[in-house]
Amino acid sequence: MLKSISPFEKIALVGIGLIGSSLARVIRREGLARHVAISTRSQTTLARARELGLGSSYTTDVKEAVRDADLVIVSVPVGSSGEVAAEIAPALKPGAILTDVGSTKASVIAQMQPHVPAGVHFIPGHPLAGTEKSGPDAGFADLFENRWCIFTPLPGTDPAALEKLSEFWRRCGSNIDTMDPQHHDMTLAIVSHLPHIIAYNIVGTADDLQSEAIKYSASGFRDFTRLAASDPTMWRDVCLHNRDAILEMLGRFSEDLASLQRAIRWADGEKLFDLFTRTRAVRRSIIEAGQEIDAPDFGRHAIEHPVKG
């Protein structure tokens, strides 16, 4: 495919944090639009985006950013989706595609859909990509490479618009999946939301103890601190907006933990050994699925000791 053919004339990025700024970078690298309009509420963040040269135009007026855009990508904490949709709705161009990147889908749909004007293609989306960093400096063009982007299209979605958006994300490096919003929210509750909540919790428990958790963190604890360093606003909103699925998964987790705790108390070595053997195989599967690097300790060692290693 020729890079000179821009699938979109104008793309508006609403929100320019980790995801928005990674999109800005890959759009430029792959030539996916002639004009990239960047909008965010914060003057400071907008100024930084301009310094980084992330787009073609910069404004805190989101209506101005989305005017005439063929594709509008909302990359804000999920709790702000409704407010953004209400604000941009009058300025959206008929025929435009409106999408988002939120980690919860049923809630985002409920918040945004009522505001979407007839003639605008609203296609909820979620790229499963990120790091523990946030803000416009944290983004990078490869973020979406070989990561899944999940769409949860509404009934009656125009197949041509869906294909156009899918092609955009493929050119950002993603693999595409579609599913219904409820299935998305339940799946993400187990693969993403529960791990983050557990990480936040264990780091909090250790911090409360004023133990030597920091000094001796290389013995296991530090692995959890990465997820627990994720953006607080984003994750507060995820917890509030995927509550039922998260509570269901927390219930299962606690039930399993009680059973494991009982095995420890009663010295049931066989049960412990069986679980620990089963879980080892799961990591092997993730590496084989191309979703994890096959290097000990996440490859940290290769970075710490590049010469001697």
Next chain:
Amino acid sequence: MLKSISPFEKIALVGIGLIGSSLARVIRREGLARHVAISTRSQTTLARARELGLGSSYTTDVKEAVRDADLVIVSVPVGSSGEVAAEIAPALKPGAILTDVGSTKASVIAQMQPHVPAGVHFIPGHPLAGTEKSGPDAGFADLFENRWCIFTPLPGTDPAALEKLSEFWRRCGSNIDTMDPQHHDMTLAIVSHLPHIIAYNIVGTADDLQSEAIKYSASGFRDFTRLAASDPTMWRDVCLHNRDAILEMLGRFSEDLASLQRAIRWADGEKLFDLFTRTRAVRRSIIEAGQEIDAPDFGRHAIEHPVKG
């Protein structure tokens, strides 16, 4: 310090897994002994150690390995410590230093000490270093670089022997700490044992659901699979041999999780935001303490995309 001065004439490595084989490699690189005797129960493992050229002599007869050794390092699952001590005791040389690398200390001391002959310096130790891999192929000479090695010396320990062993570990790359066994076991329960148990548990919960946990693991879940891929025998033994401290920490963790779950159920956004902000600072402290790399996503991205990144 001249590398040609070997602090020990003969070192015996009892067990040649991740830790034992890393020791073998760093001992050779740093010239820390003239003779390295390797012993393990498994014929297959011993043959592999010989193929890798890890030592000077190889035997499944542990008494033969420790005979005339100035330093004996026991690197076996903690549940086997007592058996090993009983077997080697009659063959230990007067004046020899006997140490171990076990993740629990009170239990190892209780198992080994009764067998240690008068005139042998028994100094329990624990290098806080490892990866999720196991076996003689998994070791590497840099494993202990900038990691802590904790000693839990018994009353009446000869200071000269302790200093000699400390110097050995410093030359392996470690920083030295000493503490009492109970404090070690409680500290490790929070920084290492609890994280491993929680990781095992969440990976088990996700696996039970037959969800798309593997496919979509990059959204958080995969971070836990590393710890949950650790050696099952080693971790079964840790659970069985540090039971009280682990149960205490599991109690605190569950209490905190119940409180967090309640905040989610009752939509207490402020409480969530406060916790998520506090935990973010903990990771920053770990990076500043030099115990974690300052690269997003554990630096995985740099390894996955070394050219484009």
